[in-house]
Amino acid sequence: MVSTSTNPNTEAKKRAFDLMLTFVKSQCTYTAARLGIFDLLDDRGEQTVEDLAQATNTDIERLYFILRALAHVEVLTEKPGRIFAPTETSTLLVTNKDPSVGHLLMHLIEPAQWDAWKVLPEALEKGVVPFELANKKGVYQYCYDNEWSKDTFIKAMSFLTNSQVDGLLDAYDFGQYETVMDVGGGQGGLIANIVKRYGCKGVLFDLPDVADTAREYMASIGVDPGAIAIKTGDVFEKIPKGAQAIVMKHFISAWSDEDALKILANCKAALPQDGRLILLQSFVPDLDEPKTEADGIMPGIFAVQINVATPGGGWRTKKQFQELFAKSGFKLEKTVKTSNSLSIMEFKLN
Ligand SMILES: C[S@@+](CC[C@H](N)C(=O)[O-])C[C@H]1O[C@@H](n2cnc3c(N)ncnc32)[C@H](O)[C@@H]1O
Structure with a gap:
């Protein structure tokens, strides 16, 4: 007892x-x-x-x-x-100074995010997105409409990318592709590093709101403008063709299964038949798996934050991602664990 x-x-x-x-x-x-x-x-x-x-x-x-x-x-x-x-x-x-965990902390705890937690019980009862209930708009739109929030959000994402990119590039050979596209790639830290390390061409695809910031960032780190094309649009409408591989890092996890299926259908339409879709993601552990990653991140806790802020199912388990992608006609080729909480799932078209 x-x-x-x-x-x-x-x-x-x-x-x-x-x-x-x-x-x-x-x-x-x-x-x-x-x-x-x-x-x-x-x-x-x-x-x-x-x-x-x-x-x-x-x-x-x-x-x-x-x-x-x-x-x-x-x-x-x-x-x-x-x-x-x-x-x-x-x-x-x-x-x-540089993007830091301080930017991530300020992004996650800024008042608009906090307001979402205040309405959490009501949002659960109504089955709606807490951030949207509290702020009357989606989290990305909110950030892009407010200068401080936008700057902090972009730096927060850059911090996450910078802290995980070496482990990721050591674990996966992006040099096998002529062109790699990062969908929802923010200001472009990941694609810039892929292009720099592996000499392939890159495409950064994101909403128009981040295009200028991405251009400034690429220029500031000396990326050859011919090496990375910055394309803007909405993943729910169309994803541009031309890359052999699409990477999505902590992007699909912001969306519900229904939305994710629409995005995956557009990825499928953008890829050649022998193309690859590469999911870069932290996974929520299954019941019998450790709850804390080597870098101290607890995906099950982080997943709630994502779920409160975005329409998504939050971070999913490996099996859930695999099933979701299978529904869209993608077959899992391999899963690779990096030295931090990020894992890689490579999918090919069925
Ligand atoms: C959680 S951030 C991840 C950024 C980056 N992949 C990373 O890991 O640092 C999600 C990104 O998706 C972009 N995004 C959101 N909705 C989008 C849409 N409908 N079409 C294209 N990009 C979108 C946002 O602008 C943002 O850069």
Whole structure:
């Protein structure tokens, strides 16, 4: 029988308290990132709370509560005299330099996302997308309509790509294709790396909203404009032809099965008969599989976030992806695990 003891030190009770207050940790970290506290500490080294409040134009005493809490969870270090110093974690959260986990955190916790969580019970009852119920538009449209959200979203996606790309390119030979197209490739970090490492030609396909950012990004990293064509459009209408392989990284997981089948039909129409569809994805573990990946990601938890924000079924299990693709006439050729939470599934046309 499960113990009903009220002893405050039981593991179950500690876990319940942690679950109750985990949002406070997220909000404190988000607020510090958004105010630029991690950037300031990284640029200037340790600072008093007074210095940080002055630099961020915030209330000293209220800011102190947040910084002290962040020190208690080892995101910052507090020294006597209300002095705060950066840590390895706060350095990872810096957002005034390269795309970082700080951008991903700010994207996932920005107010519009938070609003989606507030209406979650109602969205479940109505069977609708929480983000859309709360914000009256889809998450991509929301981001592209708001400058800060767009910049943060694009950097968040770039961070994810940058942190996984080496493991991915080591695990799969893209050099076997003359042209590879990244569908839903954002600003193009993945396709730029594929082209750079394997010397093939690339196509970046995404919504028109990201085309300018992609062009600027490609120029900034010195990609030969002749090597990657930037094409824009809507996957639900048409995907351009011309590539032997289509890659989709964390893209199909944003959509429901019904939507995914439409996208897969358009992939099929775009590919030659001997073409390949390459799914790059974290999989939700089956019941008997470990719940946490080597890089610390828990796909089952991440999947909820995707499910709250997008129309999708979220991340699926390997078997679910395989079945979904089979319904569209794609046969699984092989599955390759990379050194991080990303796996590769290569499909050919039946
Ligand atoms: C979750 S992001 C993934 C970006 C990238 N694949 C990665 O892993 O970093 C989804 C991408 O799909 C694009 N997208 C969303 N709806 C689309 C549509 N209907 N047609 C084409 N691209 C779309 C978004 O603009 C965004 O860049």
